[in-house]
Amino acid sequence: MKTLFAMTMAAAIILCTPVLHATETPDAEEIAFNALSPVVSALINADDVEELMERAEKLESSDTLQAIAVYLAASREDPKQLQAPYQVAALFARRGDDKLAERFLREADDRGLWFGPLMAGDEDFADLRESDTYKTVLAHAQERYRKIAVGKVGAISVLNPSASIPVPKACRPVVVWLHGYGVNGELDEGYQPLADTGAIILGINGTQMINAVDSFRWIGPGFEGTHQTVQNGLKTLEAQQCIDRKRVFLMGFSQGSQHAGALLAQHPDDYAGALLLSPGGNQPTPTESKARGKRVFVINGEKEGPGNQQMSADFRKLFSDGNEVKSRTHEAGHTFPEDWSTSLPQALRWLMGEEA
Numbered sequence: 001m002k003t004l005f006a007m008t009m010a011a012a013i014i015l016c017t018p019v020l021h022a023t024e025t026p027d028a029e030e031i032a033f034n035a036l037s038p039v040v041s042a043l044i045n046a047d048d049v050e051e052l053m054e055r056a057e058k059l060e061s062s063d064t065l066q067a068i069a070v071y072l073a074a075s076r077e078d079p080k081q082l083q084a085p086y087q088v089a090a091l092f093a094r095r096g097d098d099k100l101a102e103r104f105l106r107e108a109d110d111r112g113l114w115f116g117p118l119m120a121g122d123e124d125f126a127d128l129r130e131s132d133t134y135k136t137v138l139a140h141a142q143e144r145y146r147k148i149a150v151g152k153v154g155a156i157s158v159l160n161p162s163a164s165i166p167v168p169k170a171c172r173p174v175v176v177w178l179h180g181y182g183v184n185g186e187l188d189e190g191y192q193p194l195a196d197t198g199a200i201i202l203g204i205n206g207t208q209m210i211n212a213v214d215s216f217r218w219i220g221p222g223f224e225g226t227h228q229t230v231q232n233g234l235k236t237l238e239a240q241q242c243i244d245r246k247r248v249f250l251m252g253f254s255q256g257s258q259h260a261g262a263l264l265a266q267h268p269d270d271y272a273g274a275l276l277l278s279p280g281g282n283q284p285t286p287t288e289s290k291a292r293g294k295r296v297f298v299i300n301g302e303k304e305g306p307g308n309q310q311m312s313a314d315f316r317k318l319f320s321d322g323n324e325v326k327s328r329t330h331e332a333g334h335t336f337p338e339d340w341s342t343s344l345p346q347a348l349r350w351l352m353g354e355e356a
Helices: 004-016 028-045 049-060 064-077 083-094 098-110 116-120 123-128 132-149 189-195 224-240 255-266 306-318 340-351
Strands: 156-159 172-178 200-204 243-253 273-277 295-301 324-330
Touching: 028 064, 049 064, 049 083, 064 083, 083 098, 083 123, 098 123, 098 132, 116 132, 123 132, 156 189, 156 224, 172 189, 172 224, 172 255, 189 200, 189 340, 200 224, 224 243, 224 255, 243 255, 243 340, 255 273, 255 306, 273 340, 295 306, 295 340, 324 340
Parallel strands: 172 200, 172 243, 243 273, 273 295, 295 324
Antiparallel strands: 156 200
């Protein structure tokens, strides 16, 4: 997207910008320029549509009109873009311009808008939910979602121990990996240190796609949908290779961590322990636990937000009665600890009783 015209335009903007003294009051032209400069910067410097979308998203928190302008540019640049016209519709709805919101909802629908569950819960459209346009677009999106989600929601990814890891006489234990919001359960070779503890790592896509076929979340209310999805994943894995159903451990990050902790608390007969990394989410943390005699390791960052800090503390307290709880706080924020490739395998070995 960076062209000679764009670079020339950038130079012209720099050369033509008047220098203001601290005591001077900006005139109307200068005010207009300052208002447009984030948009111009995005259009000049973005390499592709994906970067335009990222810049537009960042502008949403400061100026919705600027964000709309950049989303419109992304929409014109790529006529197959679904998210751009949808976001334009949402921002116009947020501003109370129902006519334009409906216009761009129809445009998103014409392009094949499919993320119906996300749209159904989008509070930007709260005042439009009774309109015919909203209902029609939502119905189309929900129908498309049902078709697209097949084979993706709850899909599994399996990572086995390296060939050099001794094969036990009994079936291998399983560590079920529950990802955070907006990603997926796909496992690559980067996770191999976890599998080289001797456990099969089972990644599972969340219970609902968000706005891309590789972006998922774990939905409520409650945690039973996640439990069923995990059990279905274990059944699929069990049909492929021998696993020890008495040694199924849960490991999650962020929203996946909250669901992992809840599953252990509510279904202790199905899970042997849990490694909870930076738990977070919008659902209340369970206040009662049936788990006894389990091992639970809770890890969070010192720089995490108050909500995540509180949820980590809640889970430590939840499992403190009748279970063995370990805890660690690392120096970073809402992320894996820096030494994760060694510390997390150590934590898993402790969960499995193989810390020696």
